[in-house]
Amino acid sequence: MGVRRTLVGLTFCTCYLAFYLLNKYVLSVLKFTYPTLFQGWQTFVGAFLLHVSWKLGWVEINCSSRSDVSTWLPASVVFVGVIYAGSRALSRLAVPVFLILHNVAEVIVCGYQKCFRKEKTSPAKTCSALFLLAAAGCLPFNDSQFDPDGYFWAVIHTCCVGSYKILRKSLKPNTLSDIDQQYLNYIFSVALLTIASHPTGDLFSVLDFPFLYFYRFHGSCCASGILGFFLMFTTVKLKSLLAPGQCAAWIFFAKVVTAALSVLLFDVVLTSATVGCLLLGGLGEALLVFSERKGS
Template identity: 80%
Template structure:
């Protein structure tokens, strides 16, 4: 008689990955309709631009799929702390390969983020190896995606065009991958498959994801990079705080210290972004 979100791992995993498919499908359809109605600007791009962006779309699929698998086993504050380690990968790439000058604040930030994520597995009372495994894949995909995004040709693809290609590619790749990953047959184990509330929640998650994407892109284009980073940091803090109140999570002093260290690292990163902008 438990709630459906307390179901075993396979149905819960399928639920999250299914919602990922719904979000990409509905997001892609809404973005296509918005384009046709003139609400979103998607220009005719060359095949070379599209083919150049395809590796980023593959990484995007890795981000959303591995992220959904990780979230099925990890608490949201833990997931966000691990997610932020992607900034360490980006900073390392800029320092080692692009020979860019790195500010002391950014170096301290990456060290704090890395230390917080490294200590978490040893201080997490709800440690789950599968969750951490998928979180590591997720953060590597995020780091690689941002590197590809920053190295693209200027004015090649707008943020909306990038997201449109991501949505279209994700729908196709996730549908093809549903059989080898086992998600196609896991649907038969889901006890609420024929409940209208389940399908309604999937549609709602797709709509909310679409509007969140649009608002994020608009905010990114309206404010300076430092202000954008500050808003994203504020949203993460609110999300982590609400998750502690809404979901069951065991907190110890050591774990809280790791989460606060990760928050301090991201705050320093925001400060360095504002200082350089």
């Protein structure tokens, strides 16, 4: 059983690494900045592969209850905000910066639990939230590649991620599994992003994209969609096999490796102040992992 958990963890880390680096390549190097189309494609591939897996009997999907579907609808709406704003932010920000800002979603969840649900918070978790918030707050003033639009969309992305996590805990119907939720997210995202592609201008602007007929662009998009599906699947598997603390440790490890390799593969300028912010954010997430392992 221990070997199986390790293999699932390593598979998750590989998918996480490949997914984020490939997305960064498409968004920043190829400059395919048409989020309704890019995210619409990824969610379409995810929905298709999940549907095929269901028909082949590899996964079980149960979304027949209209009440459960309507209950989950607000979370699916927020999920669209997560992937749309995340795509806009990642296209403009360095991967380590994006991941540090993404982590602030945990501060939102922690604040909600403490202020509205009156849950007790351990000192480690409180320090973690403070470090994550301080790291994200200092980054804009110390980032030599500061991009105001990138930070704006990162804030939207972070708020959506925090809201999604809160909704996921408070709205989760008993009959909807993690796979059911993701299936509904995919279906709703495809529909909404397809409709939004015209008013946002992406539908016709993409015709001017210089790499539209290049094989490396087609291959990268196909691989990105498939990797997104496998990342979702391995994340669900990881959470089902491991305790929350162990799962958080694997996610932290995947983020560290992804951030480190992105510095080698992409044009990232790191000053001592920026590195300090990143290390502070890493310390904050490490404390979060510690608090999860302690069961707080």
